[in-house]
Amino acid sequence: MAEKIDLQEIEVWDGNYAAAQAMRQAQIDVVAAYPITPSTPIVEGYANFMADGYIDGEFVMVESEHAAMSGCVGAAAAGGRVATATSSQGFALMVEVLYQASGMRLPIVLNVANRALAAPLNVRGDHSDMYLGRDSGWVQIDAFNAQEVYDMNLCAFRVGEHHDIRLPVMVHQDGFVTSHTAQNVRPLSDDDAYKFIGEYKPMDELLDFSRPVTHGAQTEEDWHFEHKARQHKALMDARPVIESVFAEFEKVSGRKYKRVESYMIEDAEVIIVALGSTVESARLAAQQLRDEEGIKAGVVGPRVIRPFPFDAIRDALENCKAIGAMDRSCPGGALGMLFNEVSAAVYTTAKRPLVTNYIYGLGGRDLAIVDIKAIFRELKANADAGKITTQIQQFIGLRGPKLAFFETREGK
């Protein structure tokens, strides 16, 4: 048995170290990894635990992120707990294997410290890598701060390894703002954390020689569709599993999580929907605007990105008047992902609130509280006018002349 660490009730950890600590407590069998900014300290933290005798499993430093995920797939098929971490270009290099991991129904936990995608090369935080993974068939969980990075890691193993789900899980955190900012984190003890995650229960493992299995078979037009449909169903079925894991986690930690985290939405007229650390900034802005200007502002942050919480988003948004969907990824000639998915959800409501799209923060550009307040005020103007008073998509925080796209029928 690896040695344990006596943790303080409150530790000062950044998001990366919180992830490394959770990985240590999970008693992972194999970590295959490759360094990239800003997730590198996760791998380094884990390597230090290894060097100090706190890890029983294998730690394989491979030669690329593609190999990191390939090694994770081989290891997971061999019937044990597996995890790794990456960002940005490393994530992009992994993409082929991300689809293979989910299609082969292998639970692997991937910590993603979100970062922009080149070109131009940029090491700062945005959500381009997170968005790149959105159709990969993984469960995607979003942490808004270091505490949540820790908590979501513990939950991720439970969700992915559940025998009805058997899917890989990403835990996202914002590069630098979360990954490198030291915050107070209340960890569970090593024993309690491991008790919560539980022993790994292998299924169809390569190392059970009494029952040989074939992993990664070919399917063509006769069976491929059925496999992908089942995979999608497993992902959709993860919704109640996630909820029950969150409920159990509340019992051991006192911290309550939901698939969609709502802030002051009960009477909200205008709501911002955002991801990552922006959710926390938007909450602050909403509180201030309520106090200072009486604008009934609220914030909705999807905790779970995949499976998309269509039902919970709809419930959270149906009674407001105007919504700002905040996308931190260059939309590449379309409306942003959050805009599209939030719009689809509210389209099924009776009152159909107005939805506009804000592209912000690319390549680590800061989003200040004043910027968020300005968005709330614009949403308020839409709500009062009963129509969208701007173009549907606006780039904010950009140098030079204002950039906006996609006009309403009236040409705004």
Place this chain on the structure above:
Amino acid sequence: MAITSVKNLKEFSTSNDRFEGAHLLCPGCAHSMIVRELMNCTDDNLVISTNTGCLEVSTAVYPYTSWDTSWIHIGFENAATAAAGAEAMYKARKRKGTLKNPDAPVKFVAFGGDGSTYDIGFQWLSGAVERGHNFTYICLDNENYANTGGQRSSATPIGASTTTAPAGRVSYGEKRNKKDMLAIMAANGASYVAQVAPNKWKNMAQAFQKALSTDGPCYINAMSACTTEWKFDPKDTINISDLATDSLAFPLYEIINGTELNITYRPKNVLPVKDYLAAQGRFKHLFKPENAHVLEEWQKRVDEKWEYLQRREEARV
């Protein structure tokens, strides 16, 4: 019955079969001979990974499988890493005591075509070998991307006509010489490296057994005659293979710990390499008068390589 105790071909044909005869490889494909022999030369449990290519698409089409052993395919380039990951998991679980069959002997083997080995999977193989995983990598070298219709790879020899370097009015086909994977793998730190051919089946079984019983990463380059892309009659696979080994187009040798080179087969009568080339459609155009220089070049390269191997063997380096 493992081939360890098999003395002749008749016994071999009745030895245990963990690779089922029912698969979709072309009749006469050497891939299956090599795979079957690997699986027959040990009684140990096997965890086999396979890169995308003819072997993979022909042996695991849902809902069927030809593999009566643990088997995994991920992608075109990463079978070495799949084996490495499984091997790492084995070590971790053995240490933690969570294996279902903790005492069962197990060997990790990865198969790749030359495309996935010499080209797209080169980095994954190099990484896994450098890290010293305990596994054997077997390249099924048919000198082209057969699964996708016969495109060139960096294992394609000079003068071969492939679909992406075809012979034409002004071209004799492939211009480059074949990459020397055995030298590369020996330099990369492989504990044992060998070139084998299915016609020399006892020699091949010995190399497989050496590799499986060696601690650390091993690389075996197995010549795999491809009836479809080399363009010969399916019944002639072994004849073509004989021509290859006896003309020294495919010399059989091993390299132990990166330095000790041994020639493992010395033909009694060395055949001219043109006999080997003439038996295959992919080299047909070389027999036109304007391509005579390519035939000469071929023979020159084969002679030089054989010279080199002999010198190294003699010098014990």
